[in-house]
C-alpha cells in the first residue's frame with residue numbers, strides 16, 4: 001500500500017509531477033510512475049516524498065537494491081525522517097532495527113487524525129481498548145478487587161478511545177501523545193483531566209514515583225522497539241498494586257521485528273522479559289488481535305502486569 005504522506009518540495013511543477021506519478025502508481029503503471037517521479041526529482045533534488053515514492057515503486061518492481069538507494073536519498077534529504085524511509089530500510093534489512101523516528105510518528109498521526117477513528121474502528125475493526133478493558137476487569141476479578149482506579153496514564157492516547165472504554169472505572173485520566181492533532185481530538189472528547197504532546201518515555205520520566213494506579217497503552221507499543229525503558233518508568237510511577245495494561249503485535253520468531261505495516265512486532269518471550277526486567281509481575285498474557293489487516297486479524301498480544309506490594313520483612 002503506497003504511503004499517503006506528502007511533504008511539498010516547494011516547487012509547484014515538481015509537486016504536480018509527483019501527483020501524476022502517484023496516480024500512475026495507484027493505477028499500477030509503475031514504469032511510467034518511476035519516469036515521472038524522476039522528473040520531479042530532477043526539478044527538486046531534495047524532494048523527500050518523491051525519493052520515498054521512487055523507493056516504493058522500485059520495491060513494487062522487485063528491485064530492492066535500487067529501492068534502498070532511493071530510501072537512503074529520502075533520509076538524507078530529511079534527517080528527521082518524517083516520511084519514515086528509515087523504517088523501510090530496516091524492513092529491507094538495509095539498516096539495523098532501531099527506534100521509530102518521532103517526526104515520522106507525529107507526521108503520520110497528524111495527517112491521519114481526522115479520519116483515524118473511521119479508518120481504524122470501521123475499516124480495520126480496531127478493538128484494542130475493549131481488549132484492554134476486558135483484560136483489566138478479569139485480572140481485578142481474579143484478585144477480588146474492584147476495577148476502579150484513581151489516576152491513569154494513557155500512553156499514546158490518540159483520540160481517546162482507551163479513555164472512552166475505561167471512562168467509568170477511572171477518576172482522573174492523563175493522556176500523552178506525540179501527535180498534536182490527535183491530542184486536539186482527545187481534548188474535544190473531554191475525558192482527560194490533562195493532555196500532553198510528548199514522547200511517552202520523556203513524559204513518564206517527569207512523573208513522580210508511585211503516583212498512578214493504572215498505565216494503559218492501547219496499540220501504542222507497536223511504535224516502540226525497545227519496551228524495557230518504557231516499562232521501567234511505568235513500574236516506577238505505578239503505586240504498589242497498580243497495573244500496566246498494553247497490547248502489542250507479535251510474531252512467531254525471536255525478538256523484535258518490523259512488520260509489513262511498519263509497526264514493530266514483539267515476540268512473546270521479549271514481552272515477558274521486558275515485564276520481568278521492569279520488576280512487574282505478569283497477571284495476564286493472551287494471544288489476542290487488536291486489529292485486522294486485509295480482512296485478517298493481525299497476530300497480537302494483550303497483557304496486564306502488576307506492581308506487587310513490597311514484601312514486609314518480619315523481624
Ligand SMILES: C[S@@+](CC[C@H](N)C(=O)[O-])C[C@H]1O[C@@H](n2cnc3c(N)ncnc32)[C@H](O)[C@@H]1O
Nearest residue numbers: 109156157158161177178179199200218219223
Ligand atoms: C494506533 S494509535 C492508538 C491510539 C489510542 N491508544 C487508541 O487506542 O485509539 C497510536 C498512537 O500512539 C502515538 N505514539 C506512538 N509513539 C509514541 C511515543 N513514543 N510517545 C507518545 N505517543 C506515541 C501515536 O501518535 C498515535 O496517536
